Amino acid sequence: MNVLVFIDHVDGHIKKASLEAASYGAQLAQKAGGTAEAIALGNLTEDLATLGKYGIQKVHQVKNDALNTIDAQVYTKVIEQAVQQTGAKVVVFSNNSTGKLVAPRLSVRLKAGLVAGAVALPDTTNGFVVRKNVFSGKAFANVSINTDIKIISLNVNAFTISATGGTAEVVPFNATVDAPKVKVIDTTKASGKVSLTEADIVVSAGRGLKGPENWKMVEDLADSLGAALACSRPVADAHWRPHNEHVGQTGVAIAPNLYIAIGISGAIQHLAGVNRSKVIVVVNKDPEAPFFKAADYGIVGDAFEVVPKMLEAVKKVKASS
């Protein structure tokens, strides 16, 4: 069963989420007895042969200026051609901003069943069953794909990148490329230095911080950890923080290695978006805060005293390691 992995990139570099998808696709191909190939569209400065490290054998590259804009319609038709030419039976996307645009369209175009938000390799012992999170991470579902060609979009941070060695063969792919209908007129980077959905560590704070003027200590802690910033919904609603930092059931869903929640009660809607974090640390002055039930580590204490001490302790650990 041959696998085709879609490679997404930003500023010429392959996105970390696409390395996860590449590792996933390569392991799937190995398991299902096939090859793992990849498709990359648009201009990349990074050497695509490095994808070989993650188990990709061949990369089909379409260099065409029309592909520097991510227009879902244009992308879908090009990937469709690549699926046909490579004979791939499984197409793997990252469930990131590009995957969310393109994978559903490709599903209709190829009439190929899609599991969006996969968190594990498929079980092929009885059909083709892919696990995904449902109910905003409060449960999972094993979803069976019933079509000849299958599409999987893998949740960001759900699969470990495994690098072994090897070089991928990079070949130009001749595709018919339509003119994009979507025109990009501006791109802005969010205030944080690290992308929230891709971050390994997220430092988050809630209404317990009393006001936007108190975020400096949270930012300092995040900086010291190389972490992204997040917040609870009321904090974003009150415009203390930008809305793109709001995590939870109705905000951004995240799955970092470490989630530090400061002055957040841990309401069910908040937990729903963060409960896939591998390790959760909670700082809250109320010992009854529901968040302690979901936490791995916790401090019952006043954030205004604890957070500056955390910053000092992190600095010490960083200095000694």
Next chain:
Amino acid sequence: MKILVCISKTPDTTAKIAFTDNNTKFADAGVQWIINPYDEWYALVRAIELKEADASTSIHLATVGGADAEPIIRKALALGGDEAIRINVDPSDSYQVAAQIAEVAKQGNYDLVLTGKETIDFNNGSVGGMLAEFLDMPYVAQATSLQLAGTTATVKREIEGGEETVEVALPLVVSCQKGMAEARIPNMRGIMAARTKPLKVVEASGNETLTNVAEFGLPPAKAGVKLVSPDNVDELIRLLHEEARVI
């Protein structure tokens, strides 16, 4: 201007998640149903704002579901939809839902089709993109803002670590999220008016699905929190460094 807003029925955000029938069905006994928050707060409210700015705009609502979806669609009418269409079949996968709505959308000749960025039950985020492909329209996902000038839409969408602003001509499909609009509460006048607004029921045309849920499950319970004294913050960081190995 004609806008179609896709409305999905989801369990309330506080609903207890459990399964029956050998973990193949969501246990819905005692569950409160709501309009999927992204559909209501962002897609529908933005459509209402566009209508407020241009009174010639009409807002149609489409939902795929049985008669039990009617209270939900009535609430959406109370908020400000003009008429509703219910496609009478139980929703079972994104492809089926998108295919059904596409049939309705083709007949309605809409300038703009709005969905929420995902539903809070299946979290697929796929219906908008699938619908766009069925309708052969451009698609912008995870939009945080939508402005119209004549037949040109300016849409902001979330990308990793930032936002992208794009310009695209109508007709168009957009999936909406936070930032689009501020949530509203239906008022008495809206609720009364909704009772007389048209709610059309159409039968499904075909009923093809590409996937099915084989089994649901719950994540394993957490082992329990390890508490550290606020006087010993160094110990917490040491544990994160040496035991959990996340720092």
